Amino acid sequence: MNNQTGKRRKSRNLGLFFRNPKAVVGLAIFSIFVLISIFAGVIAPYNPQVSQFLPMQPPSMQNLLGTTSTGQDIFSQFVWGTQTTMIVGVGAGLLSTFIGILVGVYAGYKGGWVDSVLNTISNIFLVLPGLALLILIESYVKNTTPFSNGLIIAVTGWAWGARVFRAQAMSLAGRDFIIAAKLSGASDMRIIFAEILPNMMSIIAANVMYACLGAILAESGLAYLGLENLSSSSWGTMLYWAQAGGAMLGGAWWWFIPPGLAIALVGMSFALMNFSIDQITNPRLRVRKKKKAAGVRKVSSREREHASA
Amino acid sequence: MRYFLNRLGFLILSIWAAITLNFVLPRLMPGNPAETIFAKFQGHMQPSQLHAMELQFGFSNKPFIIQYFQYLGSLLTGHWGLSYTYYPTSVSQIIATSLPWTIGLLGIATLISVVIGTLVGILIAWRRGGIADSTLPIVTMFFQSMPLFWLGLVLVYFLAFTLNWFPMFHGYSSNANVGWNWPFISSVLYHGILPAIVVFLGSISGWIIGMRNNMINTLGEDYVVFAEAKGVSNRRLIFMYAARNALLPQVTSLAIALSSIVGGQILVEQVFSYPGIGFQLTNAVSMEDYPLIQGMFLIIALSVLIVNFLVDMLYGRLDPRVRRRGAES
Numbered sequence: 001m002n003n004q005t006g007k008r009r010k011s012r013n014l015g016l017f018f019r020n021p022k023a024v025v026g027l028a029i030f031s032i033f034v035l036i037s038i039f040a041g042v043i044a045p046y047n048p049q050v051s052q053f054l055p056m057q058p059p060s061m062q063n064l065l066g067t068t069s070t071g072q073d074i075f076s077q078f079v080w081g082t083q084t085t086m087i088v089g090v091g092a093g094l095l096s097t098f099i100g101i102l103v104g105v106y107a108g109y110k111g112g113w114v115d116s117v118l119n120t121i122s123n124i125f126l127v128l129p130g131l132a133l134l135i136l137i138e139s140y141v142k143n144t145t146p147f148s149n150g151l152i153i154a155v156t157g158w159a160w161g162a163r164v165f166r167a168q169a170m171s172l173a174g175r176d177f178i179i180a181a182k183l184s185g186a187s188d189m190r191i192i193f194a195e196i197l198p199n200m201m202s203i204i205a206a207n208v209m210y211a212c213l214g215a216i217l218a219e220s221g222l223a224y225l226g227l228e229n230l231s232s233s234s235w236g237t238m239l240y241w242a243q244a245g246g247a248m249l250g251g252a253w254w255w256f257i258p259p260g261l262a263i264a265l266v267g268m269s270f271a272l273m274n275f276s277i278d279q280i281t282n283p284r285l286r287v288r289k290k291k292k293a294a295g296v297r298k299v300s301s302r303e304r305e306h307a308s309a
Numbered sequence: 310m311r312y313f314l315n316r317l318g319f320l321i322l323s324i325w326a327a328i329t330l331n332f333v334l335p336r337l338m339p340g341n342p343a344e345t346i347f348a349k350f351q352g353h354m355q356p357s358q359l360h361a362m363e364l365q366f367g368f369s370n371k372p373f374i375i376q377y378f379q380y381l382g383s384l385l386t387g388h389w390g391l392s393y394t395y396y397p398t399s400v401s402q403i404i405a406t407s408l409p410w411t412i413g414l415l416g417i418a419t420l421i422s423v424v425i426g427t428l429v430g431i432l433i434a435w436r437r438g439g440i441a442d443s444t445l446p447i448v449t450m451f452f453q454s455m456p457l458f459w460l461g462l463v464l465v466y467f468l469a470f471t472l473n474w475f476p477m478f479h480g481y482s483s484n485a486n487v488g489w490n491w492p493f494i495s496s497v498l499y500h501g502i503l504p505a506i507v508v509f510l511g512s513i514s515g516w517i518i519g520m521r522n523n524m525i526n527t528l529g530e531d532y533v534v535f536a537e538a539k540g541v542s543n544r545r546l547i548f549m550y551a552a553r554n555a556l557l558p559q560v561t562s563l564a565i566a567l568s569s570i571v572g573g574q575i576l577v578e579q580v581f582s583y584p585g586i587g588f589q590l591t592n593a594v595s596m597e598d599y600p601l602i603q604g605m606f607l608i609i610a611l612s613v614l615i616v617n618f619l620v621d622m623l624y625g626r627l628d629p630r631v632r633r634r635g636a637e638s
Binding site: 120123124127128129131132133135136137138139140213217220221224225226227239242243248249251253256257259260261263264267268270271 | 319322323326327330331334335450451453454455456458459460462463465466470471477568569575576579590591593594595597599602603605606609610613614617
């Protein structure tokens with residue numbers, strides 16, 4: 001029975017999500033980038049690494065976004081960069097959310113000394129400066145690929161999620177249906193995955209979005225600093241080469257504007273979708289038409305960006 | 310008192326974690342990176358300094374645990390190693406010269422952003438549904454979701470390179486004499502404007518939206534309605550009745566903003582080649598100057614942890630509920 005009402009609620013929420021203009025715009029922007037990354041091989045006209053054109057050419061019909069100082073096609077670099085950045089960003093976001101769920105939900109559900117230990121660990125990860133820690137690690141691990149980069153980002157960035165999940169799991173742990181499940185002899189893992197997680201899906205969704213955004217920002221920042229393998233193709237590496245290849249002094253705006261703008265658009269799409277998830281899961285905001293009144297939630301999301309950026 | 314001890318314990322624990330990370334990481338990596346720096350240093354240094362390096366990076370045959378305590382000891386006595394890039398300057402000297410730049414630039418930019426953002430938040434909450442209320446949160450949010458270092462690049466390109474309104478890099482012009490004289494101070498201010506604008510644009514959104522939402526909540530409270538009915542003037546109602554009580558959650562955000570001042574804008578400093586901590590860190594990384602990298606990481610971590618601790622203390626004073634809850638958990 002519980003399951004059925006859950007399903008009904010889910011389909012109602014999905015309907016609300018698609019009727020919300022902000023959510024639709026956000027989803028549309030996000031889908032465009034997903035499509036670009038899926039069909040990168042079809043869309044990109046040239047090999048992104050081969051120098052086969054005149055250097056530093058402004059956008060033209062032949063090179064939609066112009067060329068680099070070594071005569072590579074920037075549009076092809078952008079398309080392949082979209083693929084890399086999206087895979088790394090979404091992958092790292094999902095992985096860090098998963099670690100956050102494991103640590104946070106288990107701590108919140110178990111309570112006692114397990115909770116104290118896990119909570120202390122996640123608080124430490126929470127206060128250690130994120131970007132500085134990433135730079136420290138990557139200065140030892142030389143020439144990381146985008147994927148090992150994503151792994152490092154996920155392993156250091158899960159604490160925000162864990163804190164939110166812990167709070168939610170703590171409030172759920174005392175509810176009747178959890179106690180009933182416990183008395184009927186369900187195992188801890190079963191209770192966590194079958195009873196607790198389905199009841200915090202909206203929080204998980206919001207967290208995935210912020211984690212993905214944080215991962216994309218962190219990855220591009222690290223790549224911009226030249227900490228990622230320099231022959232990789234990602235938006236951050238493009239920005240690194242634009243800086244190193246003198247795009248600023250050569251007036252080549254077409255080189256450094258597209259990757260950053262794309263990161264901003266992806267970020268915006270996450271923010272828009274999250275806005276509407278807020279409104280759906282917090283019915284008070286919907287009924288009274290109090291736009292963006294999710295005071296506490298908004299502040300915490302800002303903090304998260306601080307921490308991960 | 311219990312609250313104080315609790316927070317103090319966490320402070321010490323987290324500082325210990327940061328230091329231990331610094332110690333363990335170079336020893337964990339395959340192909341000890343210390344070997345490369347060690348080779349670089351040979352022939353440049355006094356034997357005694359080489360010995361200090363050995364201790365710092367685990368180039369001794371002593372067991373780990375002894376190395377660890379030697380490392381802790383040298384940190385406590387202020388021996389943070391020597392920089393390779395700026396040899397023979399010590400890491401602590403470099404920190405001392407770059408810290409004021411970072412704190413000055415980011416501190417001022419953050420404060421401006423807090424004050425303006427909070428005021429704007431108060432006003433748009435009062436005029437709810439107006440033009441400013443429906444546009445400002447969205448516009449500022451757009452700035453917040455872009456990578457700030459890229460925003461910096463764009464501003465440098467258009468305002469500094471193309472239009473020549475601002476200098477492109479560094480903290481002051483090279484022909485000014487460093488010191489308390491007007492040409493130097495004005496050049497510092499002039500160089501600081503662009504990076505400050507970037508930090509301002511990147512952080513204002515949170516202050517506006519946060520304050521707006523708190524205000525809307527307090528404006529709905531009975532005591533505000535009562536005060537309005539009683540005929541309290543609007544100005545007094547906004548600032549003395551509503552805004553005062555809406556400020557507390559902003560203090561939490563301020564805590565996070567303050568604690569991330571030192572390490573918060575590493576990439577922005579790098580874009581502007583601003584001579585602060587973040588710029589030194591990224592420089593050290595590209596020069597593979599490991600003692601400097603470690604020192605910079607430690608100072609960033611220490612500043613975050615200590616400011617967090619101080620704000621926890623302050624918050625406990627402002628809001629007694631926190632003190633009681635903190636002692637329980």
